[in-house]
Amino acid sequence: MTPGTPAGRAGQHRAGQDRAGRDRAGQGRARQDRARHRRSPAWSSPARRSATRRAEARAALGFLSPWLVGFVVFTAGPLLASLWLSFTSYDAISEPRWVGADNYRELAADPLVLKSLGNTVYYTVLHVPLSMALALGLALLLVAARRWGPFFRTVLYVPAVTPPVAVGVLFLLLLNGQTGLVNRALRLVGIDGPQWTSDPAWIKPGIVLLSLWSFGTTLVIYYAALQEVPGHLYEAARLDGANAWQRFRHVTLPMISGALFFTLVVNTIASLQMFAEVYTMYFGTAHTSAGAEEGLFYVVYLFRQAFEFLDMGYASALAWLLFLVILLVTLVQVRLSRRFVHYEGRR
């Protein structure tokens, strides 16, 4: 500390105050103070206590205010507003005009809604289990590799920090039917790879492949969960004569089921909203007809309706349909989790 500079003086000053404060507050005062916070009836009268409580609640309101304002203005408000907008015709320029259930009727008859929803569900159904299986397999390897585990965890996580747009650009080249690395690698093992980016049948599998590349977050979660499984459980299982598979099935899986469930829910919600990579690859100024059909994911369609065609009423109806789908899927998953998830010590 340099005495003389304002910062140095301020620092000294505060340190001095702290010391003085501690001296002033003798043993008895400190005990009283702590007692007050533990709500000891010996010290304060009920009236006094409720006054402190009220003061604390008022302070809490202050601390919470950013979130409370944000919740009303940017979450609950927009959620309800989008419900209302879904019953209007709105182009962001003129006032919304009430059209009743027109948007929903249109939505039910729009083949692209079904197409984009189908594409998204197809992707989700493949991406979520495959990425979980890949992450679990590699997390088990990380544990087996012992002191090398953290090193490989770091290396395997790196793709996950790549910006989604960069991932899209990169995979346009990697998945290129003639020159891409993926097909070159397949050729090495004698497989003639498909036209990933132009054959309608292979566009979605290509996107699934892309999505598996950045599985790092799921990997880190599983690796952490596996390390928390107590060794004595394996010991006990072995004494009972359980083989490796049985120990995995009856010890490892139940003990990490919380992490599995968490990633299932979070990855499903994220997959149903897949946007940046597909938009980068197949939309914008230079999109192909195959990409525009097969790469049309639900949120891409929603985005285009809202911000390219300025049909924001219709897009709001799309948004609410998505909201209901995600809510339903999540509720089903939570319900199922009650049967499969094992919560150690907090049932």
Added chain:
Amino acid sequence: MGAVAEVTRGGERARPAPPERRRRSVGGVVAVVALAVCAVVFTYPLLWMALASLKPRSEVFEGSLWPSTFVWRNYVTVFQEIPLLTWLLNTFAVAAAAAVAVTISSALVAFAFAFLRFPGRDLLFGLVLATMMLPAAVTLIPTYAIWDALGLTGTQIPLWAGNLFGSAFYIFLLRQFFLTLPPDLLDAGRVDGLGHLGLFRHVVLPLSRPALVISVVFELKASWTDLLKPLVYLQEPHLFTLPRGLKVVLDRFGQGGEMRWDLVLAANVLATLPMVALFFAAQRYFVRGIATTGGR
């Protein structure tokens, strides 16, 4: 399968059993070799991207990893052809504002949930967690309408200002950390006559640096890599952030454009490199943050 067998042998460090140990080390070696192969497969695309960005234009589509000559000029050209420096600075400014805003506001809210008693606390915290599950696409249009009504679309403000109101993920993360702080230190602060705000500033924040760094680092990454918001709010190229700009570069110079993939890849590398650097600089915070949220 070997891996599974390995895992299951976690807790028997003490028992000296020679055949077991040999099998264990064999399993360990197999795991390391398998991981090394996977590590190569997963990092190869990034390596390829970095090297391809240094290739002569005609060579990008050739299979070789190594460029025949290193064309460092690609990186000069990309700065001349594209306002990349502006985009880098824009992205950095927006990401920094987003990260600082979300960390401070979420810490305030997390402080209330961790240390203050008030009616309906658990209910409200449940509501915070519930908003984490809310799809962003559902609130996108009305949120746009709000910024539009304020005359702020077409500026960078909507990209970060929403973060001033805290965010469920960070509130949860910081609260979990706050709850691990030793209560005695807070009591000592109270004894010293600190009010709630004083406790927050002089006791809780200084002790929570790791959690605050996690929050900053996560939001830097989230903001740096986001495409949707810049796509919705920004029309003018001089305001673009990198993902938004990169998409334009791809459309203009890549597919359907002039086929200058060397430039597209150079821009791609420049957008990715800061994130890789951030990750290596703050690795343990990334890992800890992810493990905290996944383990609940």
